[in-house]
Amino acid sequence: MKDYDIYHVGISGGKDSTALLLWAVNHSGFPVDKIRASFCDTGNEHQFTYDYIKMLSDKVHFIETITPPLNFYELAVKKGRFPSTKARFCTQQLKIFPTQNHIKQWQKQDLNVLLMSGVRANESEARSKLTEFAYDDYYMCDIYRPLLSWTIDKVWELHNQHGISKNPLYDYGARRVGCFPCIMSNKLEMRNIANNFPERIDKIREAEKTTGWGGTLSTFFSPSKVPSRFRSRKVITKKGVEVGVPTIDDVVDWSKTGMYRTSQYEFDMQDIVSCESNLGMCE
DSSP: OOOOSEEEEEEOSSHHHHHHHHHHHHTSOOOGGGEEEEEEOOSOOOHHHHHHHHHHHHHTOOEEEEOOSSOHHHHHHHHTSOOBTTBOHHHIIIIIHHHHHHHHHHHTTTOOEEEEOOOOGGGOHHHHTOOSEEEETTTTEEEEOTTTTOOHHHHHHHHHHTTOOOOGGGGGTOSOOSSSSOTTOOHHHHHHHHHHOHHHHHHHHHHHTTOEETTEEOOSSOGGGSOGGGOOEEEEOTTSOEEEEOOHHHHHHHHTSOOSOOSGGGGGGTOOOOOSSTTOTTO
C-alpha cells in the first residue's frame, strides 16, 4: 500500500468503528500523526454515545466532532417528514455530506487521503460483495476496509486487548448506536428503549407534533413498520385516500407484543439492516 498524507477513520461510537480506530492506531503501522478521526453529531445520539466518544478521544486518539448545519430533528422539520427506509436522507445529510466536506478540505490542500471503513462482510449481503481496497468515486479517494473479513468475536477481542469497554447501549439491547433510535430499529430495540429510556420516546412524541407539511403530520416510523391494527393516526394521501400511520406510542405498544416470528413484521427481530452508507457510519 502506498503512503498517504491522511488516514481517516469515521467514528460512530459503535463497536466496528471503535475496533477500526484501535486497529489503525495500534496495529496498522500507519504514522499515528497522520491518522485523523471524526464523529458526525446527528443530534439524535444518546448521552452514552457522546460520553463514549469523549472517552475514545481521551484514551485512544483525538476525535474531531463534525456538526451538520441541521440536526436530525431540524432536518425532519425542514423536509416536512422523517426519513424512511426508502428515503434515508438522514444518512446523506447528517453523515455522508458532512464527511465529504470534511475530506474535501484536505484535498483542497493537495493532501492524499485514505478513507478507512470498519464495515464487515458478514453484516449484510451487500457488504459481502465489497472489496478490501477500492477507489471511491464519491469521496474521490482510495478506501480501505481492513475489518472486512473480521468476525464479531475479533472485534470484541480487540476492545478487550486494549482495555476499551463497549458502548453501554449494547448492554441495553442496541444493535446499532449511530442514532438512538434509528429509523431502522427493530422490535426488540424499541421495546428496550421504551423500557429503559422512556425520555427518548417522549422526545419523538413531541417531534411528531411539529413535523409535516400542510397540516399532515409525519411519524418517526413508516406505516410498514407495524401491523395495520397499530396505526392509530389517520391521514389523507395526495390521492384523497385515508391511510393509517403509527405514532411512536403505537410502535411502543407493538414492541410489547409477542416476539415470535409470526408475520412479516417480526422478521426484523433477527435480521441486521445495515446503514445506507457502505462506510458503516452507524456501526
